[in-house]
Amino acid sequence: xxxxxxxxxxxxxxxxxxxxxxxxxxxxxxxxxxxxxxxxxxxxxxxxxxxxxxxxxxxxxxxxxxxxxxxxxxxxxxxxxxxxxxxxxxxxxxxxxxxxxxxxxxxxxxxxxxxxxxxxxxxxxxxxxxxxxxxxxxxxxxxxxxxxxxxxxxxxxxxxxxxxxxxxxxxxxxxxxxxxxxxxxxxxxxxxxxxxxxxxxxxxxxxxxxxxxxxxxxxxxxxxxxxxxxxxxxxxxxxxxxxxxxxxxxxxx
Amino acid sequence: xxxxxxxxxxxxxxxxxxxxxxxxxxxxxxxxxxxxxxxxxxxxxxxxxxxxxxxxxxxxxxxxxxxxxxxxxxxxxxxxxxxxxxxxxxxxxxxxxxxxxxxxxxxxxxxxxxxxxxxxxxxxxxxxxxxxxxxxxxxxxxxxxxxxxxxxxxxxxxxxxxxxxxxxxxxxxxxxxxxxxxxxxxxxxxxxxxxxxxxxxxxxxxxxxxxxxxxxxxxxxxxxxxxxxxxxxxxxxxxxxxxxxxxxxx
Amino acid sequence: xxxxxxxxxxxxxxxxxxxxxxxxxxxxxxxxxxxxxxxxxxxxxxxxxxxxxxxxxxxxxxxxxxxxxxxxxxxxxxxxxxxxxxxxxxxxxxxxxxxxxxxxxxxxxxxxxxxxxxxxxxxxxxxxxxxxxxxxxxxxxxxxxxxxxxxxxxxxxxxxxxxxxxxxxxxxxxxxxxxxxxxxxxxxxxxxxxxxxxxxxxxxxxxxxxxxxxxxxxxxxxxxxxxxxxxxxxxxxxxxxxxxxxxxxxxxxxxxxxxxxxxxx
Numbered sequence: 001x002x003x004x005x006x007x008x009x010x011x012x013x014x015x016x017x018x019x020x021x022x023x024x025x026x027x028x029x030x031x032x033x034x035x036x037x038x039x040x041x042x043x044x045x046x047x048x049x050x051x052x053x054x055x056x057x058x059x060x061x062x063x064x065x066x067x068x069x070x071x072x073x074x075x076x077x078x079x080x081x082x083x084x085x086x087x088x089x090x091x092x093x094x095x096x097x098x099x100x101x102x103x104x105x106x107x108x109x110x111x112x113x114x115x116x117x118x119x120x121x122x123x124x125x126x127x128x129x130x131x132x133x134x135x136x137x138x139x140x141x142x143x144x145x146x147x148x149x150x151x152x153x154x155x156x157x158x159x160x161x162x163x164x165x166x167x168x169x170x171x172x173x174x175x176x177x178x179x180x181x182x183x184x185x186x187x188x189x190x191x192x193x194x195x196x197x198x199x200x201x202x203x204x205x206x207x208x209x210x211x212x213x214x215x216x217x218x219x220x221x222x223x224x225x226x227x228x229x230x231x232x233x234x235x236x237x238x239x240x241x242x243x244x245x246x247x248x249x250x251x252x253x
Numbered sequence: 254x255x256x257x258x259x260x261x262x263x264x265x266x267x268x269x270x271x272x273x274x275x276x277x278x279x280x281x282x283x284x285x286x287x288x289x290x291x292x293x294x295x296x297x298x299x300x301x302x303x304x305x306x307x308x309x310x311x312x313x314x315x316x317x318x319x320x321x322x323x324x325x326x327x328x329x330x331x332x333x334x335x336x337x338x339x340x341x342x343x344x345x346x347x348x349x350x351x352x353x354x355x356x357x358x359x360x361x362x363x364x365x366x367x368x369x370x371x372x373x374x375x376x377x378x379x380x381x382x383x384x385x386x387x388x389x390x391x392x393x394x395x396x397x398x399x400x401x402x403x404x405x406x407x408x409x410x411x412x413x414x415x416x417x418x419x420x421x422x423x424x425x426x427x428x429x430x431x432x433x434x435x436x437x438x439x440x441x442x443x444x445x446x447x448x449x450x451x452x453x454x455x456x457x458x459x460x461x462x463x464x465x466x467x468x469x470x471x472x473x474x475x476x477x478x479x480x481x482x483x484x485x486x487x488x489x490x491x492x493x494x495x496x497x498x499x500x501x502x503x
Numbered sequence: 504x505x506x507x508x509x510x511x512x513x514x515x516x517x518x519x520x521x522x523x524x525x526x527x528x529x530x531x532x533x534x535x536x537x538x539x540x541x542x543x544x545x546x547x548x549x550x551x552x553x554x555x556x557x558x559x560x561x562x563x564x565x566x567x568x569x570x571x572x573x574x575x576x577x578x579x580x581x582x583x584x585x586x587x588x589x590x591x592x593x594x595x596x597x598x599x600x601x602x603x604x605x606x607x608x609x610x611x612x613x614x615x616x617x618x619x620x621x622x623x624x625x626x627x628x629x630x631x632x633x634x635x636x637x638x639x640x641x642x643x644x645x646x647x648x649x650x651x652x653x654x655x656x657x658x659x660x661x662x663x664x665x666x667x668x669x670x671x672x673x674x675x676x677x678x679x680x681x682x683x684x685x686x687x688x689x690x691x692x693x694x695x696x697x698x699x700x701x702x703x704x705x706x707x708x709x710x711x712x713x714x715x716x717x718x719x720x721x722x723x724x725x726x727x728x729x730x731x732x733x734x735x736x737x738x739x740x741x742x743x744x745x746x747x748x749x750x751x752x753x754x755x756x757x758x759x760x761x762x763x764x765x766x767x768x
Contacts (some may be wrong), residue, residue, distance in 0.1 A: 004342075005342065008339075008342040008343055009342070009346050011343065012342070012343040012344065012346055012347065013346075016347060020346060024501065028366075029365075029366050031365040032366060033270055040324050041385075073299065073335055076467070088261060088265070088266050089266045090266075091266075092263070092267050092270075093266075093270065094264050095264075096267075096483055099437055099440075099482050099483050099485075099486040100440075100478070100479040100482045100483065101440050101441040101443070101444035101478065101482060102441075102447070103441060103448055103474070103476060104444050104448070104459055104475055105453065106448065107448075107459045107463040107477075108285070108459075108463060108471060109469075111463050111466075112285050140392070156368050183475060184354070186355040187355045187356070187357050189355075190355050190357045190358050191445065191448075194357070194360070194361070195448060195449060205358075209361060209364075209365060214365065217362075217365070218362065220478045221358045221359065221362060224355065224358050225350075225354045225355065225358055228353065228354055229350050229353060229354050232355075244469050
């Protein structure tokens, strides 16, 4: 029953936030504000504009980084998927990047590119690109053989097979890869803010922590998690709408 | 890829990249990329040092503890969610939220609540790994073939027997898949934890080397770390294949 | 078949061959899928390739289609040697091979699209064949909204739309349920009558082969070879409903089963 499902979702939110509230009142720790206190700080920051200016700064490297990763990532992924030579040459790089904790490279990037927008964008890129490339190349390689055969049987040129069969067939997985890339990009953006120089939301978090304004700190964290989750959910819904009836799913994490 | 009719092994292009690294390094193109040979020499020198061993021990400890908790908490929770509809409907939204949320944002919270030490790092590691483990354990339980359940009942299996002899094995491939991805995430978690929380373990080494512009050292330790992470990932994949030989292609 | 048999067969009022395969061999490494196989396919008739798994019938079909290259031997279609896929042959796939993201009409028009036919023209042609296979009204439906039987009709309409003289069908009815399959077999008889094309039909169902075929080539595995060619004659004109009880039909089915039975694993 749709009503029951919605009711339970609301109930579980109430339980979690309620537990938060109670834990804050006990208090579990002097550094743990109640849910209501955090929400109060959130509305205050939204009201007086600090939240929005902060996001304007934080989202810059995220948007730029994700855009670059998407374009480059899909292009490289297509190339790797279609060409055996490129697959041999580039796949190992991205496979290693996928399994490795790329965050370790951040000090190096800071050293090389300073503490400005460039290094933040680069952090987002190195986090987002591997999963996009790997999903794209895998989707291309896993195009059902019988569909490609059908294309050849009906006299399609190589280019027509790529454009009209392989790429449409690969689209659901490519899109899923983009979604995972955005998710990784968020992590990169926040890491960049917390580690390189705090600007935007990262600044709110570090500053409020330093002056022991815990409600604001928790509010900022809550807001960014909320934003990430909402945005990724929108992407997932779009994916369902765009690709209804197609096989969906992602190849790697 | 085949060359002159010989199939080249999977990761062999890394040799080409290694050569490129060496050439670029020897040419002195950029200060940040010393020759690969120098990096490897430094690697062997560094591995024996006390500083490195300490870093490795600290990281290994945090990683193992984090993974231990992620598995021992995650799998039972996932199984329970798979079997109990009410619990599932209450918890699943949150598992999905935390699965896709940028967990890095939670690290400052952990820092203020649990201090700047090993405890926070372990919790970070656990948090990074646990959600996918829960999700896959749940999926593994849910996809158990209905006929197997009915078969167990019809042959009068006790709940314990049914679980240990049938359900566990039926769900195992999926569970192991989740553990593999969870462990890879945990590796990232432990490093992110070290970079943000307290400067111990490998995080400390990276800070130290980059602050002192010891590029060869930096790359050496990075290679060790990446190699370790990659080996763990491959080993888990191998385990998964061995145990799950009976799993249908997912 | 020896030269005299060929001549006798030709004299036997069998029309000339639309497709000739001569001494076809196909090796995959050490595995011999086909060895020295020769077969003629009479114009305007339906020839079945029937045999147990592993006898190479789908391999042969794909070689005729130009999707696979033989290791040796040659294929001629209407006198021209085959080197690859061509406009003279159309293929119907066992798993339908439809584009899931395209509507029925776009799928049916796909072959024409690949040949550069203008959109309005190819859609008009596609609409005609959609009606002919009984899918009128479903032009803008998507494959996932259709049943298995309907999807195969789309595949069939697509193959008919390109107006090739030879229609190659790779176990086209094996992925649909039994009732739909029977309907398809009846419809296929009508299609062969009306379309004046040459049909080459791969199947492993004996009843199906005897029901629809003008000529049945029985292939046996290891090594792959033509063991016999059967030409059911008596019941062809008796109407779709009467064939399955016809004594000659039943005799031929039994005869084929007797010779194939020992090859079942």
